[in-house]
Amino acid sequence: MNFDFSQEEEDFIKEVRNFIKEEKLKDNAEIVFAPNREADATTKVDSAPRRAFMKELAKKGYLGMSWPKKYGGQEKDGIYDYLLNEELATVGAPAPGKGVGSIGQTIIRHCSEKLKKEFLPQILNADIEFALGYSEPGAGSDLASLKLKAEKKEGGWLINGQKTWTSSAHFAEWYWLAARTGPDQPKHKGISVFLVPMDDPGIEVHPIETMGEHHTNGVFLTDVFVPDEYVVGEVNKGWIYICEALNYERFTFYTIGPLENKFENLLELVNNLKRDGKTLKEFPEVKNKIIELAIDVEKAKVLQRKVLSVAIKDEVPSVEAAIFKLFSTQLSQKMANTAMDILGREGLFHKDGKDAIAEGKWEWSYRGTVVDTIGAGTSEIQKNTIAKKALELPL
Ligand SMILES: Cc1cc2nc3c(=O)[nH]c(=O)nc-3n(C[C@H](O)[C@H](O)[C@H](O)COP(=O)(O)OP(=O)(O)OC[C@H]3O[C@@H](n4cnc5c(N)ncnc54)[C@H](O)[C@@H]3O)c2cc1C
Structure with a gap:
């Protein structure tokens, strides 16, 4: 079993990281890149900076990489769409949306030449959303x-x-x-x-x-x-x-970077914050909770790799995606709950509040992660998929 990426894929990751480094030097970078932002970056970031950033992605040829060459794509494997999305999600940047994903691909597959000519170039140039x-x-x-x-x-x-x-x-x-x-x-x-x-x-x-x-x-x-x-x-x-x-979004929907980031942030807080003269990590119950979360993050990573391993074979990972979505969104909630439990009074402060720990990241996360278990199919619907397709259990 090998979870590593190929040399070409590693080179691509490096290239995207360099691109991000350059973009971070620009005006508005603090709006475009916000790893603490809980709500979906695509809808939350002000329209103008987000669009300017999408234009840069378009110029780099990062939009529609897996589309057929005939329609302006590069016929790259879907894994490159995944790698791009993962890097962008990790730094809290908006990711290419439905245009290059399900909508563009449905137009390619099912629509008239008129609609293809009208919409596909505009999607690849990031002219429309x-x-x-x-x-x-x-x-x-x-x-x-x-x-x-x-x-x-x-x-x-x-x-x-x-x-x-x-x-x-x-x-x-x-x-x-x-x-x-x-x-x-x-x-x-x-x-x-x-x-x-x-x-x-x-x-x-x-x-x-x-x-x-x-x-x-x-x-x-x-x-x-x-x-x-x-x-x-x-x-x-x-x-x-x-x-x-x-099928069209099987490579792009499921990122793990934001979850890993959150865990690292919590770990850092536990290593540094003090209560009653002791750092939080010295309390055995805190240590136990952190260890449990660390194991869960590893589990989520493996489940996400399972989604990819099916997608790479050109199959639709419906059960694997349901398991990953259910587990990772519930884990986000568990992590926010744990943070609320262990960070004390200042951990409850709103992000705009004075003295909020980690700029109020965890209080926002506590509210924001509820939504994750609803959008794109609720947890119960993911369980139905698993019951029906993997376990042959009644709904
Ligand atoms: C932030 C956000 C953004 C969204 N963006 C979009 C968007 O851009 N476009 C769009 O079209 N939609 C969007 N949605 C809608 C989203 O897809 C729906 O909210 C979701 O599918 C659930 O539907 P519902 O809200 O009608 O709840 P319901 O379907 O009414 O479900 C209510 C409760 O009943 C449970 N339930 C329902 N059916 C079953 C069943 N068969 N078995 C067991 N339990 C069941 C559900 O799990 C849930 O707990 C968005 C939702 C949110 C929260």
């Missing part, structure tokens, strides 16, 4: 129950209804939107995906702030007309495209 409009007030885990109404009209579709939890809707140019086009079909077979400009006058975006400070949105659509050519692939095949996303 997307919001993902799947969840609705009555359709989250059971996404196939979505109700957003799309009625057939001459030359296109008229869309009316509501989406919720749409991250990025407050800055994205395009909405990747799932709606019900076949109300009389079985629920999985009556969904289509549309590409809709976010500046359509029929779209209203209302902010929703989560307890972890992840900015997401409610989106209301009134008589939004979408021409036929902006339907993704075929009408009523949307569910297939939605389900393929894990």
